[in-house]
Amino acid sequence: MRTNELQHLFEKYLESTESTADEVQAAETIQKILLDDDVPVCDELSCIGMSLPAYRLSGDYYDFIYDEKNGRYWIFIGDVMGKGIPASLLMVMVRSTVRVLTRYSETPSSLVENLNNILLKDMSRLRAFSTLFCGLFDVDSGQFMYTSAGHPSPIFIKKMRMSLLDLKRKGRLLVYYGIGSIVIFQSHFAPVTYLFYVPMGFLKQWMWIKTNMDMRGYNILLRNIDPSI
Amino acid sequence: MSLSVEVENNSAESIVVKVVGEVDFSTVDKVLEVIDEYRHTAISLDFSGIGFIDSTGVGLILRSVMELADTGGKVTITSVPQYIQEVLDEMGVSDILYELNGR
Numbered sequence: 341m342r343t344n345e346l347q348h349l350f351e352k353y354l355e356s357t358e359s360t361a362d363e364v365q366a367a368e369t370i371q372k373i374l375l376d377d378d379v380p381v382c383d384e385l386s387c388i389g390m391s392l393p394a395y396r397l398s399g400d401y402y403d404f405i406y407d408e409k410n411g412r413y414w415i416f417i418g419d420v421m422g423k424g425i426p427a428s429l430l431m432v433m434v435r436s437t438v439r440v441l442t443r444y445s446e447t448p449s450s451l452v453e454n455l456n457n458i459l460l461k462d463m464s465r466l467r468a469f470s471t472l473f474c475g476l477f478d479v480d481s482g483q484f485m486y487t488s489a490g491h492p493s494p495i496f497i498k499k500m501r502m503s504l505l506d507l508k509r510k511g512r513l514l515v516y517y518g519i520g521s522i523v524i525f526q527s528h529f530a531p532v533t534y535l536f537y538v539p540m541g542f543l544k545q546w547m548w549i550k551t552n553m554d555m556r557g558y559n560i561l562l563r564n565i566d567p568s569i
Numbered sequence: 570m571s572l573s574v575e576v577e578n579n580s581a582e583s584i585v586v587k588v589v590g591e592v593d594f595s596t597v598d599k600v601l602e603v604i605d606e607y608r609h610t611a612i613s614l615d616f617s618g619i620g621f622i623d624s625t626g627v628g629l630i631l632r633s634v635m636e637l638a639d640t641g642g643k644v645t646i647t648s649v650p651q652y653i654q655e656v657l658d659e660m661g662v663s664d665i666l667y668e669l670n671g672r
Contacts, residue, residue: 421628467632490660
């Protein structure tokens with residue numbers, strides 16, 4: 341659903357909001373508007389994100405931010421731990437801070453470190469945690485740098501090799517993201533390379549694929565993406 | 570999803586809580602209730618019977634452990650299935666629990 345359609349829905353809900361149920365529905369719409377923001381267009385990279393909340397609202401977060409001037413494409417996926425409205429409120433806090441920090445950060449690790457420092461006080465008081473995978477694609481060189489604050493690692497596929505690679509990285513959750521966690525990894529994106537991330541809710545299936553990092557896992561992953569394969 | 574939580578070896582000083590099933594946003598409250606009820610004893614969560622834990626499960630249990638640690642309480646997690654242990658390791662949760670319980 342495009343942002344303008346969601347905006348229309350949101351305005352409709354605002355006019356009719358009279359009960360708690362309406363407010364939850366309005367919050368749900370706001371979250372959809374934020375998550376389903378237009379993905380920035382970039383010739384060298386194609387990104388798609390989607391969220392299927394198990395509850396009406398979730399702490400799921402993903403974002404694509406293209407700094408066209410500097411040829412940098414930021415990719416984020418994270419999960420604020422918790423349920424419903426509280427998790428979604430915190431997710432908005434993470435999203436807003438991330439978006440500001442992309443303007444001032446040179447590397448994924450510096451961004452996540454600053455994010456942690458900024459959120460530390462509030463997240464600690466609220467006893468809240470969040471995971472975050474942060475990747476930075478250099479459009480000119482094809483290099484991909486990333487770091488993770490406790491988010492399950494993505495799977496990296498070079499199509500011609502017909503194999504999966506687990507970009508494993510042990511990190512720590514935000515709020516516990518410490519100096520020891522700041523690691524920069526680099527990989528090179530050749531043409532026809534896929535990188536898949538998952539939110540925490542898909543852990544069960546994700547872990548299965550990761551324990552079957554062979555043709556079987558590869559084929560199942562592709563079939564889930566495109567049933568015609 | 571179903572989850573059963575049983576308290577074993579109940580004593581004044583320590584208990585073992587056997588958790589069986591799937592720990593997620595709809596079931597984690599059962600675990601939290603037991604942690605809260607036995608907050609004055611050392612609690613060992615036996616995870617050998619769990620098949621899945623989601624981020625809400627991890628987060629809320631971690632939050633309880635932090636709150637107990639602030640008041641001198643202690644919660645440990647034992648017998649975690651390998652693939653779940655890998656997730657907890659990847660998230661840094663294992664290290665965090667170790668630090669919380671060690672301080």
